[in-house]
Amino acid sequence: MKSQSMNRREFLRLAGIAAAAAGLAACGAAPSPTAAPAVAATTAPKATEAPKATEAPKATEAPKPTEAPKPTAAPVASNKVLNLNFPAFYGDPGAGSDPGCSGGANTVFMNQLMFSTLVYFDDKMVPQPDCAESWSVSADSTVWTFKLRKDLKWTDGTPITAKDFEWTIKRNSSPEACSGAAGIVYMIDVIKGVSDYVNKKTTTPDGIGVKAVDDYTLEFTLTESAGYFIQMVQYNTYAPIPRKAVEEFGKDTKWTRPEHVLSNGPFKLTEWVQDQQMTMVANTNWYGYGGKPAPTDKVVIKMIKNEATAIAAYETGELDVIEVPSGELARVTTDAKLKDQVHPFNELLTQYMIIPIGSKPFDDVRVRQALAMAIDRDTLSKSVLQGAVSPAYQMLVPTMLGYDAQLNPELHYNPEKAKQLLADAGFPGGKGFPMFYINSNATDQYQTMFEAIQAMFKDVLGIDMQLALMDAGARGKWRDEKPFKLHLWRERWGMDFPDSHNTMNFMVQARQKSKATNETHPEFEYKNTKFTDLVAQAAKEVDATKRHELYKQADRILTYEDPAIIPVYYALSNLLIKPRVSGYWLSGMGINYRNVTVTG
Amino acid sequence: MWQYITRRILQSLFTLWMLSVITFGIAKVTPGSPLGLDDPELAVKMTPEMRQSLITAYDLDKPIPWQYGKWLFNALQGELGLSLSLRNEHVQDIIARNWPVSAQLGLSAGVLSIGLGIFIGVLAAVKRNTIIDYASMFISVVGTAVPNFVLAIGMILLFAVTLHWLPVTGWGTLDRAIMPIFVLMLGPLAGIARYARASVLEVIKQDYVRTAYAKGLTQRVIIVRHVLKNALIPVITISGPMLAGLLTGSFFVETMFTVPGIGNAFVSSINTRDYPMIMAQTMLFGSLIVFLNLAADILYGIADPRIRFN
Numbered sequence: 001m002k003s004q005s006m007n008r009r010e011f012l013r014l015a016g017i018a019a020a021a022a023g024l025a026a027c028g029a030a031p032s033p034t035a036a037p038a039v040a041a042t043t044a045p046k047a048t049e050a051p052k053a054t055e056a057p058k059a060t061e062a063p064k065p066t067e068a069p070k071p072t073a074a075p076v077a078s079n080k081v082l083n084l085n086f087p088a089f090y091g092d093p094g095a096g097s098d099p100g101c102s103g104g105a106n107t108v109f110m111n112q113l114m115f116s117t118l119v120y121f122d123d124k125m126v127p128q129p130d131c132a133e134s135w136s137v138s139a140d141s142t143v144w145t146f147k148l149r150k151d152l153k154w155t156d157g158t159p160i161t162a163k164d165f166e167w168t169i170k171r172n173s174s175p176e177a178c179s180g181a182a183g184i185v186y187m188i189d190v191i192k193g194v195s196d197y198v199n200k201k202t203t204t205p206d207g208i209g210v211k212a213v214d215d216y217t218l219e220f221t222l223t224e225s226a227g228y229f230i231q232m233v234q235y236n237t238y239a240p241i242p243r244k245a246v247e248e249f250g251k252d253t254k255w256t257r258p259e260h261v262l263s264n265g266p267f268k269l270t271e272w273v274q275d276q277q278m279t280m281v282a283n284t285n286w287y288g289y290g291g292k293p294a295p296t297d298k299v300v301i302k303m304i305k306n307e308a309t310a311i312a313a314y315e316t317g318e319l320d321v322i323e324v325p326s327g328e329l330a331r332v333t334t335d336a337k338l339k340d341q342v343h344p345f346n347e348l349l350t351q352y353m354i355i356p357i358g359s360k361p362f363d364d365v366r367v368r369q370a371l372a373m374a375i376d377r378d379t380l381s382k383s384v385l386q387g388a389v390s391p392a393y394q395m396l397v398p399t400m401l402g403y404d405a406q407l408n409p410e411l412h413y414n415p416e417k418a419k420q421l422l423a424d425a426g427f428p429g430g431k432g433f434p435m436f437y438i439n440s441n442a443t444d445q446y447q448t449m450f451e452a453i454q455a456m457f458k459d460v461l462g463i464d465m466q467l468a469l470m471d472a473g474a475r476g477k478w479r480d481e482k483p484f485k486l487h488l489w490r491e492r493w494g495m496d497f498p499d500s501h502n503t504m505n506f507m508v509q510a511r512q513k514s515k516a517t518n519e520t521h522p523e524f525e526y527k528n529t530k531f532t533d534l535v536a537q538a539a540k541e542v543d544a545t546k547r548h549e550l551y552k553q554a555d556r557i558l559t560y561e562d563p564a565i566i567p568v569y570y571a572l573s574n575l576l577i578k579p580r581v582s583g584y585w586l587s588g589m590g591i592n593y594r595n596v597t598v599t600g
Numbered sequence: 601m602w603q604y605i606t607r608r609i610l611q612s613l614f615t616l617w618m619l620s621v622i623t624f625g626i627a628k629v630t631p632g633s634p635l636g637l638d639d640p641e642l643a644v645k646m647t648p649e650m651r652q653s654l655i656t657a658y659d660l661d662k663p664i665p666w667q668y669g670k671w672l673f674n675a676l677q678g679e680l681g682l683s684l685s686l687r688n689e690h691v692q693d694i695i696a697r698n699w700p701v702s703a704q705l706g707l708s709a710g711v712l713s714i715g716l717g718i719f720i721g722v723l724a725a726v727k728r729n730t731i732i733d734y735a736s737m738f739i740s741v742v743g744t745a746v747p748n749f750v751l752a753i754g755m756i757l758l759f760a761v762t763l764h765w766l767p768v769t770g771w772g773t774l775d776r777a778i779m780p781i782f783v784l785m786l787g788p789l790a791g792i793a794r795y796a797r798a799s800v801l802e803v804i805k806q807d808y809v810r811t812a813y814a815k816g817l818t819q820r821v822i823i824v825r826h827v828l829k830n831a832l833i834p835v836i837t838i839s840g841p842m843l844a845g846l847l848t849g850s851f852f853v854e855t856m857f858t859v860p861g862i863g864n865a866f867v868s869s870i871n872t873r874d875y876p877m878i879m880a881q882t883m884l885f886g887s888l889i890v891f892l893n894l895a896a897d898i899l900y901g902i903a904d905p906r907i908r909f910n
Contacts, residue, residue: 274697275860276770304769305864306855312756313768473873477631 100172115239162212170205295597402551430462440490442469681876702849702861713789721796743790840892
């Protein structure tokens with residue numbers, strides 16, 4: 001769901017293509033190069049755990065997760081308009097905004113304003129009742145039952161029942177509705193029967209494990225024990241969709257346009273001027289307002305792609321919230337007026353390098369460990385990348401199960417040990433080490449970062465290597481070329497839903513199921529069955545403490561004991577927020593506007 | 601004359617056909633896929649059935665000449681294909697919606713830069729070596745030398761952030777159009793002013809101009825009626841391609857000022873290997889160039905009757 005991750009946006013695009021392929025609209029995407037605003041993020045750098053997160057420019061005064069849920073009646077102000085920017089909106093009004101169809105940045109962004117799902121995450125990333133008042137789970141955690149609120153309504157005032165949720169899940173799973181987008185992103189293929197339906201092995205949605213037991217009871221039957229399921233149901237594919245509107249205006253996602261759309265969240269869409277702006281007004285039928293006046297009357301969303309323009313618009317007061325462009329970070333954090341308006345937070349995103357463990361000399365664990373500990377991540381984060389990131393010594397991100405700041409002390413910068421390991425592996429002082437590359441996308445940031453890493457490898461290990469920076473398409477070709485050119489492959493993973501299962505399962509799949517693409521890359525194949533078993537075990541486990549331990553063990557294998565990847569950094573995000581805005585909170589999911597209040 | 605025009609149109613069609621072949625070929629040969637199939641993260645998320653159905657749906661498994669033939673066949677009937685990545689829309693719809701905005705912006709900037717450019721150039725030539733000349737040429741040098749992103753940021757800082765006279769972004773009202781039009785206009789204006797000045801200086805030395813002065817005509821009449829006609833030929837020559845460039849949208853000015861034009865889509869489509877968009881926009885640009893060059897050639901004959909088309 002996270003917009004901030006490249007793969008997310010990429011996915012979005014893919015989903016868009018999928019929809020187009022089927023001649024249906026929708027899950028469109030915006031391949032905008034700008035990072036999308038805020039979506040995934042971890043809670044204000046918990047100074048205790050997030051290593052160094054606090055050292056990000058002025059992270060010290062932890063972005064106060066402002067008073068969470070508490071929709072107080074707002075002061076009567078004539079100017080309760082919140083001005084936001086979302087650079088990635090692109091193109092046709094409607095395209096890509098169907099909450100059932102994709103995890104694209106624009107979808108996630110719109111949906112948190114327009115829709116309520118079963119639960120939402122508070123500032124501590126704990127699921128809180130939203131449409132569901134309460135929930136229970138069977139002993140083996142394969143059957144989840146949600147009790148819905150009785151006062152749920154669409155924006156037109158008609159009631160919402162469990163049947164709407166049931167229909168929604170089945171509709172989102174349909175290979176036609178979203179071209180299987182929901183299935184691809186495996187958001188809901190944890191639910192029984194979805195996978196078969198998406199892949200057209202069954203022709204009706206009857207076998208799907210979702211059922212409205214009565215008007216206010218919704219039951220999910222899963223394919224396997226999934227302790228992480230509650231973390232998934234806040235995702236936008238679980239937001240109820242108005243059957244009436246979809247059936248009447250479903251083609252080309254016309255139902256999502258302002259004139260047809262029905263939603264059930266804090267705001268309703270009233271205007272969408274293509275490529276320019278979108279307007280939402282408070283949805284008086286939203287249960288969260290409890291019949292009281294909304295604290296914010298209107299949200300205006302601009303679509304400014306250029307970062308310099310966006311920050312100028314913030315300074316003129318045309319925008320209330322923007323993401324700080326990385327190039328402006330230094331200025332903004334020292335500007336007397338702006339520095340108090342900067343709110344940094346950790347994103348759920350890990351930047352890492354995949355090691356070609358199938359090729360010599362990288363098949364030697366000592367070589368892999370030496371490379372990992374020859375990188376001075378503190379310098380990299382603070383000086384080279386100027387505080388835009390925080391160091392990562394494992395795959396899993398802060399605040400997620402399995403994250404432990406003490407997990408891999410060995411991986412912290414240790415030139416002596418690194419030299420020793422490399423010498424033990426037969427390359428004293430780097431002598432005889434074969435030439436290799438780092439393959440990465442060609443952006444300024446990557447270039448800067450990898451030039452620094454290149455210098456560290458040279459200084460510490462005496463290894464010569466080269467950078468192979470190119471665009472995404474060319475990277476694919478490079479990787480497939482024979483014979484294999486020895487290289488570390490840069491990758492980043494932004495979590496789709498905030499549970500370590502999402503990351504670790506990907507680590508397993510990316511290595512085991514790569515044949516699904518008919519392209520095998522034996523050089524990167526990871527055959528550690530202990531790792532695979534731990535991940536599988538953790539997925540089934542319901543007890544959070546036990547899962548935490550299992551993921552820790554798995555991550556230690558993945559990044560230290562038998563490393564397949566070298567973690568480099570966690571992404572940080574910085575928002576500029578005007579003092580007139582309050583009631584939002586920053587969490588692992590980015591900024592939450594659920595109870596946002598603006599003063600004139 | 602008509603024979604000439606007919607021949608030129610036929611040549612133009614051939615040029616455009618070659619352009620389409622070359623563009624299609626280059627786009628297909630460039631590594632990468634619009635479907636993100638090269639991305640290992642995506643590859644994992646996509647089932648093999650899914651992948652295959654996408655490849656089939658877009659004919660990516662067919663030979664390139666076959667794909668080209670299909671594209672050409674459809675394009676001739678006005679069907680430019682579905683955009684692969686941007687919005688799941690037909691390319692002709694995207695162009696119909698966004699291009700008018702770029703054209704409006706480009707045409708405003710074009711007309712202003714041609715008009716003002718000629719005016720400034722002529723003025724500078726007539727008042728040669730005076731303060732007016734120096735001032736005009738200073739503007740011209742600045743317009744040529746300052747990149748439009750510097751100009752755009754400078755204008756935003758001055759007129760929006762500091763003075764609060766103009767809004768930073770948007771489109772549709774005059775106050776929002778001022779900055780993008782000005783930024784887009786200045787470069788071409790500078791070029792035209794220099795051409796116009798040089799060319800007027802050339803013509804003004806001619807015998808017939810001296811004769812006109814001798815006849816006792818006023819300077820205004822001489823310049824407007826006699827000098828300009830000859831002096832405008834080089835200006836017309838550069839105006840054609842310049843106008844084509846302006847009309848097809850500026851990626852930079854459009855993103856900078858949030859103008860919902862087509863320039864943006866063009867750049868994105870190349871990065872995402874969105875073949876139908878690449879083709880459509882290249883052909884649009886190519887057609888404009890060809891058409892405006894033809895228009896310029898015809899205008900020569902009107903500006904200078906000595907030029908004959910045989």
